Amino acid sequence: MGKTGASKPRLFTGVLACLSEDNIADILLRLPAKSVLRCRLVCKAWRSISTEPSFLAQHARLRPADVLLYTYQYLDTPYYTDWDDEPHFTDIGLDVVPVSSDETGHRRRHIMRYPKMRDWFLLASTDGVLLFKKHEEVFVLCNPTTRQWAELPQLPRADKNSRSLSDREYAFYLDTASGEYKLLCRGNLTTTGTWCILSTGASEPRQLDMHAAEAAGITELVPSLRKAAAIHVNLHGRLHWPPHQGSVTGQTEMVVFDMSLETLHLMAGPPATTDKMTKLFDMDGMLVAADFGTLKQIDLWYLEDYDARRWQLRHRVATPCELGYAMPNVVPRTLVSVAAAGDKKGNIMLGNGGGLVVYNTTSKTVKNIESVATSRNSVVVSRHVFKESLVQGPGFVAAAQFSVDLSLVHF
Numbered sequence: 357m358g359k360t361g362a363s364k365p366r367l368f369t370g371v372l373a374c375l376s377e378d379n380i381a382d383i384l385l386r387l388p389a390k391s392v393l394r395c396r397l398v399c400k401a402w403r404s405i406s407t408e409p410s411f412l413a414q415h416a417r418l419r420p421a422d423v424l425l426y427t428y429q430y431l432d433t434p435y436y437t438d439w440d441d442e443p444h445f446t447d448i449g450l451d452v453v454p455v456s457s458d459e460t461g462h463r464r465r466h467i468m469r470y471p472k473m474r475d476w477f478l479l480a481s482t483d484g485v486l487l488f489k490k491h492e493e494v495f496v497l498c499n500p501t502t503r504q505w506a507e508l509p510q511l512p513r514a515d516k517n518s519r520s521l522s523d524r525e526y527a528f529y530l531d532t533a534s535g536e537y538k539l540l541c542r543g544n545l546t547t548t549g550t551w552c553i554l555s556t557g558a559s560e561p562r563q564l565d566m567h568a569a570e571a572a573g574i575t576e577l578v579p580s581l582r583k584a585a586a587i588h589v590n591l592h593g594r595l596h597w598p599p600h601q602g603s604v605t606g607q608t609e610m611v612v613f614d615m616s617l618e619t620l621h622l623m624a625g626p627p628a629t630t631d632k633m634t635k636l637f638d639m640d641g642m643l644v645a646a647d648f649g650t651l652k653q654i655d656l657w658y659l660e661d662y663d664a665r666r667w668q669l670r671h672r673v674a675t676p677c678e679l680g681y682a683m684p685n686v687v688p689r690t691l692v693s694v695a696a697a698g699d700k701k702g703n704i705m706l707g708n709g710g711g712l713v714v715y716n717t718t719s720k721t722v723k724n725i726e727s728v729a730t731s732r733n734s735v736v737v738s739r740h741v742f743k744e745s746l747v748q749g750p751g752f753v754a755a756a757q758f759s760v761d762l763s764l765v766h767f
Contacts, residue, residue: 377401381406384406389501416743424451424481425451427451450466456699477489478740483743484742485749486499486500494760504752505752507760527581530749534557535747537749541553574621586635586691596610596612610622628669654673656673691739692739693739695708695712703716
């Protein structure tokens with residue numbers, strides 16, 4: 357007669373057998389995304405824990421900030437013509453460098469590669485998702501961590517016979533309430549252009565009422581994602597663009613987009629910053645402005661009291677002479693490739709392909725990062741900050757189910 361009621365063999369022994377689900381979740385939350393994906397294969401319990409929406413959201417919040425690098429990958433055997441004076445590159449590889457300056461160092465990590473063509477232009481990065489412009493009407497979203505894709509609703513052309521750019525994209529952000537990724541656009545470049553929101557959870561663009569902001573001249577101050585040297589920063593449910601000199605008051609001011617009300621307004625910026633030479637970043641929940649307008653130093657202004665709009669100059673970072681032209685003697689055009697990002701450990705990464713430094717706000721020390729350039733490829737530090745996310749937003753699918761041809765994109 358066979359045994360009945362036999363207990364199932366225990367999967368783990370020793371310390372692991374004593375861990376509660378909360379203990380396991382706490383451990384998994386501290387792991388990078390790649391390790392979490394591997395842990396899902398260990399057992400059903402770990403898979404269940406690591407796929408819970410609350411776990412995924414918290415894991416994404418805890419991920420450290422990385423600075424995105426463009427690596428222009430040259431042909432192994434370039435073919436020259438009479439007018440060629442240098443090799444042609446074919447693809448752009450996206451790598452990341454961690455802002456954190458702990459014992460793991462600043463090891464670059466590859467995330468994806470895509471063709472260097474006009475219809476694969478990286479517009480923005482937010483909450484683990486990259487936004488590409490594939491054609492004039494097609495916006496493609498990619499989460500390189502989960503390798504999933506989504507497409508935004510298409511904007512109709514103002515003139516279907518014209519090949520000129522008729523639309524502008526101004527902000528790319530995650531709506532935490534709905535979990536949808538959204539793009540703030542204006543339908544054409546006239547002063548009466550139609551402002552709208554493209555969302556991963558919608559099939560059509562949704563029009564916005566921007567009459568008040570246009571009458572006040574605020575809409576003309578919002579920089580386009582295609583040309584902006586500095587990207588907006590998401591904080592307190594609002595998007596903030598870098599400060600500029602006000603045309604009326606002469607004081608610094610910033611354009612702000614309230615994501616819930618979907619309105620634009622102005623707020624005070626740091627009292628003394630260089631116009632068009634300042635970048636904003638999020639420093640552990642605090643808005644910081646990095647002013648690159650001084651030859652031998654970078655001023656770091658902190659918005660200490662958001663409601664009172666009180667800014668304080670906390671740090672002046674001396675820039676090593678090895679950086680040369682790269683920083684801070686730059687013009688607004690070259691600010692496109694200047695990195696400014698912080699982490700939760702008091703580290704701030706500043707610089708570009710000519711040189712990167714990490715400034716620690718606690719020890720007030722500057723650490724040089726070895727050149728990001730390689731002997732075979734050309735590397736440019738981008739304006740984008742990337743944070744891993746395992747969250748699957750609405751509308752995201754695997755590459756095999758996606759409507760856009762992804763044969764030239766590789767991970």
